[in-house]
Amino acid sequence: MSLTQARVQTRLVHAGSPELKQGAGPVNVPVVRTSTVRFADTATQAALGRQRAAGERVATYGRHGLDTHQALEEAVASLEGGYRSVLAPSGLSAIVLVLLATLAPGDHALVSDGVYSPVRKVDRALLQRYGIEVEYFSAARDELEPLIRPNTRLLYLESPGSLLYEVLDLPALAAVARRHGVLVAADNTWSGGLYYQPLALGAHISIQAATKYLAGHSDVMMGVVTVDGPDLARQIGATFDALGLAVGADDAYLTLRGLRTLDVRLARHHENALAVARYLAGQADVARVYYPALEQDPGHALWRRDFSGASGLVSFAFRDTDPAAAARFIDALRYFAIGASWGGYESLALEAAPERLAEHGNWRESGLERQSVARLHIGLESPLDLIEDLERAFGATRDALRRSA
Numbered sequence: 001m002s003l004t005q006a007r008v009q010t011r012l013v014h015a016g017s018p019e020l021k022q023g024a025g026p027v028n029v030p031v032v033r034t035s036t037v038r039f040a041d042t043a044t045q046a047a048l049g050r051q052r053a054a055g056e057r058v059a060t061y062g063r064h065g066l067d068t069h070q071a072l073e074e075a076v077a078s079l080e081g082g083y084r085s086v087l088a089p090s091g092l093s094a095i096v097l098v099l100l101a102t103l104a105p106g107d108h109a110l111v112s113d114g115v116y117s118p119v120r121k122v123d124r125a126l127l128q129r130y131g132i133e134v135e136y137f138s139a140a141r142d143e144l145e146p147l148i149r150p151n152t153r154l155l156y157l158e159s160p161g162s163l164l165y166e167v168l169d170l171p172a173l174a175a176v177a178r179r180h181g182v183l184v185a186a187d188n189t190w191s192g193g194l195y196y197q198p199l200a201l202g203a204h205i206s207i208q209a210a211t212k213y214l215a216g217h218s219d220v221m222m223g224v225v226t227v228d229g230p231d232l233a234r235q236i237g238a239t240f241d242a243l244g245l246a247v248g249a250d251d252a253y254l255t256l257r258g259l260r261t262l263d264v265r266l267a268r269h270h271e272n273a274l275a276v277a278r279y280l281a282g283q284a285d286v287a288r289v290y291y292p293a294l295e296q297d298p299g300h301a302l303w304r305r306d307f308s309g310a311s312g313l314v315s316f317a318f319r320d321t322d323p324a325a326a327a328r329f330i331d332a333l334r335y336f337a338i339g340a341s342w343g344g345y346e347s348l349a350l351e352a353a354p355e356r357l358a359e360h361g362n363w364r365e366s367g368l369e370r371q372s373v374a375r376l377h378i379g380l381e382s383p384l385d386l387i388e389d390l391e392r393a394f395g396a397t398r399d400a401l402r403r404s405a
Contacts, residue, residue: 009263011079015074015079016072016075016256028253028256029071030068031253032249033062033248033250036061037060052237072259073086075259076193076224076259079193079194081197084226086224086226086233086240088225089245091189091222091223092209094207095207096126097225097240097243099127100239100243101239105132107132107154109133109154110155111135111136111157112138112157113137114166114360144177148177153182154182155173156187157170157184157186157187158187163290164362166362171202183232185205191307192262192266193213193262194213196306201306205228206225209222209343210223212344216345217258270312271383272380272383273313274293277314285394289316291315313378315352315376317372321370323370330374332396342377347376347377347379349375351374357373
């Protein structure tokens with residue numbers, strides 16, 4: 001059986017493994033660092049340059065990445081079911097790479113309104129300066145087809161969405177976009193590429209912040225773009241070169257090492273997060289829990305249809321309308337560190353900024369606009385300890401309220 005036919009757990013372990021030389025070799029790909037690539041002669045240099053220009057994955061300069069980078073790209077492409085993956089220095093730079101590779105002055109892009117908030121910053125700071133128009137829409141409220149214009153070039157989605165985890169009907173949205181010749185890109189960071197397959201569901205491009213679950217240990221900044229065919233590979237590759245992007249070999253090595261345990265880590269994240277979500281759903285202090293794997297979540301049916309698991313991200317709205325409720329609660333936690341990002345082994349807590357929540361159409365229509373929201377990343381600790389920590393924090397905030405009454 002070929003590796004492409006193997007189950008995903010097997011591909012995670014074996015994809016990108018180094019070939020044996022003279023009958024032996026290491027388990028892990030060595031860290032290959034270089035700024036200069038040497039060539040046997042000028043004819044070889046010219047031939048490899050032509051191959052790279054044609055879209056082949058060869059390196060003619062250190063910035064393009066050698067063995068370590070190529071092994072990680074091969075492994076992620078296998079995970080995502082794609083033609084090729086391209087690394088980027090961060091998740092946001094991977095998003096920018098896709099936007100600049102697929103859009104030009106005068107183009108129009110449709111973006112689901114639950115996307116990672118910095119996408120809007122890229123729009124305001126960069127795309128608008130270049131005459132690219134971005135229109136945000138709610139997949140739950142708006143019909144997609146009437147929004148598509150003759151100059152619409154890209155449909156950019158994130159499912160589940162950021163902060164509130166709205167699950168989109170990607171196959172239906174992608175089918176509409178494809179009828180009009182519109183490219184479809186999907187941010188797949190939430191699932192780590194393991195529990196969701198955007199390319200199989202109709203997207204042309206899948207994007208991940210490898211900083212999160214792929215690396216998995218909160219010590220790497222990296223993004224990765226996976227495409228479904230050679231034309232997009234050439235397009236993304238040419239933009240990568242033009243932007244002067246580069247990824248360190250040590251970061252590529254750490255991410256490849258993290259990817260080997262993605263399956264077992266995410267299974268624990270899912271198990272722990274579901275236990276915490278069910279606990280939160282039973283608390284009188286909580287107005288609503290946002291977690292697609294929770295049975296009462298509005299996106300649960302779509303999640304069951306299109307996903308094979310869930311990640312460690314859980315958000316919840318407080319019943320208390322005091323805007324400081326989330327901050328007061330988070331400050332009382334012991335095991336949850338306060339910090340942005342997620343996807344590492346540790347649990348984190350973060351107050352969801354009201355201005356970011358207001359960007360979500362379903363938040364404005366939920367009737368919970370006055371509620372404070374906390375986002376939790378549920379790590380690999382014992383879920384019993386995490387729930388006890390949450391229970392203590394609820395008690396502390398109730399005591400604070402009684403003292404101030």
